[in-house]
Amino acid sequence: MKIVVLHYSAPPVTGGVEITIQHHARCLSDLGHECVMVAGEGGNAGDSRVGFVRIPRMSSHHPDVLAVKRELDAGRVPPEFAVLRDGLRDELLPVLKDADVIVIHNIITLNKNLALAAALRSLCDGVLADKRWVGWHHDFAWTMEQYGDELHAGMPWHLLREPWPNVINVVVSEARRDALALLYNLSPDTIHVAHPGIDEAQLQALTPVVARISRAVENADLILLQPSRITRRKNIEMSLKTLAVLRERTGLDIRLLVSGPIGPHNPSNAVYLDMLNAIRDQQTLRDKALFLRLDEIGGERLREDLSDADLGALYRMCDILFLPSTDEGFGIPILEAVAVGRAIVCSDLPPLRASGGETATYIDPRGSAEDAAAAIAGLIAKMPRILQRRRTLRRCSWRTITERDVLPILSN
Numbered sequence: 001m002k003i004v005v006l007h008y009s010a011p012p013v014t015g016g017v018e019i020t021i022q023h024h025a026r027c028l029s030d031l032g033h034e035c036v037m038v039a040g041e042g043g044n045a046g047d048s049r050v051g052f053v054r055i056p057r058m059s060s061h062h063p064d065v066l067a068v069k070r071e072l073d074a075g076r077v078p079p080e081f082a083v084l085r086d087g088l089r090d091e092l093l094p095v096l097k098d099a100d101v102i103v104i105h106n107i108i109t110l111n112k113n114l115a116l117a118a119a120l121r122s123l124c125d126g127v128l129a130d131k132r133w134v135g136w137h138h139d140f141a142w143t144m145e146q147y148g149d150e151l152h153a154g155m156p157w158h159l160l161r162e163p164w165p166n167v168i169n170v171v172v173s174e175a176r177r178d179a180l181a182l183l184y185n186l187s188p189d190t191i192h193v194a195h196p197g198i199d200e201a202q203l204q205a206l207t208p209v210v211a212r213i214s215r216a217v218e219n220a221d222l223i224l225l226q227p228s229r230i231t232r233r234k235n236i237e238m239s240l241k242t243l244a245v246l247r248e249r250t251g252l253d254i255r256l257l258v259s260g261p262i263g264p265h266n267p268s269n270a271v272y273l274d275m276l277n278a279i280r281d282q283q284t285l286r287d288k289a290l291f292l293r294l295d296e297i298g299g300e301r302l303r304e305d306l307s308d309a310d311l312g313a314l315y316r317m318c319d320i321l322f323l324p325s326t327d328e329g330f331g332i333p334i335l336e337a338v339a340v341g342r343a344i345v346c347s348d349l350p351p352l353r354a355s356g357g358e359t360a361t362y363i364d365p366r367g368s369a370e371d372a373a374a375a376i377a378g379l380i381a382k383m384p385r386i387l388q389r390r391r392t393l394r395r396c397s398w399r400t401i402t403e404r405d406v407l408p409i410l411s412n
Contacts, residue, residue: 004101013042024402036051038055040060040061057091072111073149109160111147118156134410142160172196192405198396199397206317213257220390222390224255227260227315227321239324246376249373249377253288257292258291258292259314324347326366328347334352335355344356345361345376346362
């Protein structure tokens, strides 16, 4: 499917609409669709997956547009309006004629470039009436006090307050849906709502490597991080058994990430890894407990060791630091987890208590997996924000929203 997205400007111009079209375009491209942004200024933000066409007079800042707008704001329709409208129509037609879906952001509800709105209306009603047209509305000039003096009776201002035939209407919130329904005199049920999203990788400053790991576990309800090499004193068998009990007890999709490779200084660690893999298989945890330096992540193994930046990103990505070591000389992972505000469940060892103080939940590293799972479950019960954070990231990511909400609107 070829999807053409139009707005006055595109990234790197900064704004909520520009951010929205950038993420929609990237996610739709990742889903296998051809996506082209068309705007008066900006570009595709260096993303080769997304096409870009610049039509300068689409910009709300173009001198020709500003000159016409000054007359329109005063209630006069100058001769230059028709010239600008027809010129934009001629420039848009070859760009839009091969599109399957045409998505217009804000242009048909704001008066930033009324000639552009009129040009699109002409195409929508005329030679491109067979296309799927989508009006994606963020703001409405006719309902905003700041634009009151710029709006007048009749055309072209009336373009902004009537539903266009053949156009599917989408808004960014339930409040905007109700406002548009009132403005258009439509039933709210006829208007789609698609919320903006969040970019987990950008928000949490994830490195490319950790962003890839994050995608591999994006459906998890909770992620435990054990930043350890695979060596016996790290007690990873306890982590695996605790994970199995915790998943069964809570019914949650909980994952475990062990960050390090096999410890290099003890030949018996290879035998230890065999034992851990046997536990993973016995507990059916092969895809729930990941050894990041050994397992395939997103279809391939990580080619390089995790850098300090990667480890920092892992802490930010995960929800709980779990460190059931039987021996530690100092609690660096505890300090790191405290520094990024992550919950901590760790062994009751003097070095770890010295680092964690009252911020950590302590367990007996030689106790039962049931007791360790109970400690983690208790922490989750006391701190519901732990689960809420993961739910928000999963439910509100641009990728999820694009697949769940945007694509059905564009394709049905």
